[in-house]
Amino acid sequence: MTTLIRSIAVGAALFAAGAVMLERARAGSDEFFPPVTDPLTRQECGSCHMAFPPGLLPARSWQKMMGELDNHFGEDASVDAATAKQITTYLVAHAADSTGYGDMRRWLRGVPASAAPQRITELPKWVREHREVSPREWTRKEIASKANCVACHVDGERGYFEDD
Amino acid sequence: MQIRPRFLFLAALTMMSAAQAAQAAPRDDILAGYAAQAKAADAAFAGFSAARGEALHRDRHSGGKPDSPSCTSCHGENTRAAGRTPVGKAIEPVAVSVAPTRYTDAAKVEKWFRRNCREVLGRECTPREKGDWLAFMTTQ
Numbered sequence: 001m002t003t004l005i006r007s008i009a010v011g012a013a014l015f016a017a018g019a020v021m022l023e024r025a026r027a028g029s030d031e032f033f034p035p036v037t038d039p040l041t042r043q044e045c046g047s048c049h050m051a052f053p054p055g056l057l058p059a060r061s062w063q064k065m066m067g068e069l070d071n072h073f074g075e076d077a078s079v080d081a082a083t084a085k086q087i088t089t090y091l092v093a094h095a096a097d098s099t100g101y102g103d104m105r106r107w108l109r110g111v112p113a114s115a116a117p118q119r120i121t122e123l124p125k126w127v128r129e130h131r132e133v134s135p136r137e138w139t140r141k142e143i144a145s146k147a148n149c150v151a152c153h154v155d156g157e158r159g160y161f162e163d164d
Numbered sequence: 165m166q167i168r169p170r171f172l173f174l175a176a177l178t179m180m181s182a183a184q185a186a187q188a189a190p191r192d193d194i195l196a197g198y199a200a201q202a203k204a205a206d207a208a209f210a211g212f213s214a215a216r217g218e219a220l221h222r223d224r225h226s227g228g229k230p231d232s233p234s235c236t237s238c239h240g241e242n243t244r245a246a247g248r249t250p251v252g253k254a255i256e257p258v259a260v261s262v263a264p265t266r267y268t269d270a271a272k273v274e275k276w277f278r279r280n281c282r283e284v285l286g287r288e289c290t291p292r293e294k295g296d297w298l299a300f301m302t303t304q
Binding site: 047 | 229251282
């Protein structure tokens, strides 16, 4: 009986270790960005657009954005101070240049250290990855805007942004 | 230990109606709160009107953003169908009949009135306007 429990425990541990390694390997690729797991961030940042993975911007960008929510790309997206603080902490901890989770630094290639870009769609890597999408394609009604990732990346909510 | 199917059915029915009542109660509290504020602002206030709420919802207003002159700019003409945000994300229908969990969290209701009234009207809504609009949605 103890042997059985022990083998189950070893199996579970191996599985967990494998899952962590797989997650890290995927996080290193250009196509997987760990999705938002914090429920508050997911809810507040996912009402008007998808809750963009925090690894898509550096910490300094998230900090700037969270300080200007009353004018969020022209919209009033303000939240109360306690909510803003909790979301900022989460975004910064999981930002592209954080060491907390995976390594997204390659995603920031070409972004000056002094800049705090706000539009993900203006990052050099984003532009490069979407250079094959024709201007006509962007005007399709069901796309609506470049912020609507999931119009094309059907598994974007789960973090997958491979070519579709 | 046997549980009769009829008992299970009755239990399920009771739980379902209890759940609906549980959602109606906080909504009524929110409406009562707005009624008290409306009364404080105007002693002649005589209750909310779903008809006024519908007009507020459907009219084209000036003063807000050019892209969103009406609530229906994003929520759509049909209150029972999903709306769409300017960047393309679906919005849950606004009608209570198809979205029974809506308008049960006072802070959330206030947050969206504050944001959306500014977008559409260029100002915050009055307590009467908020109550009228909610009254309309509860009839939908």
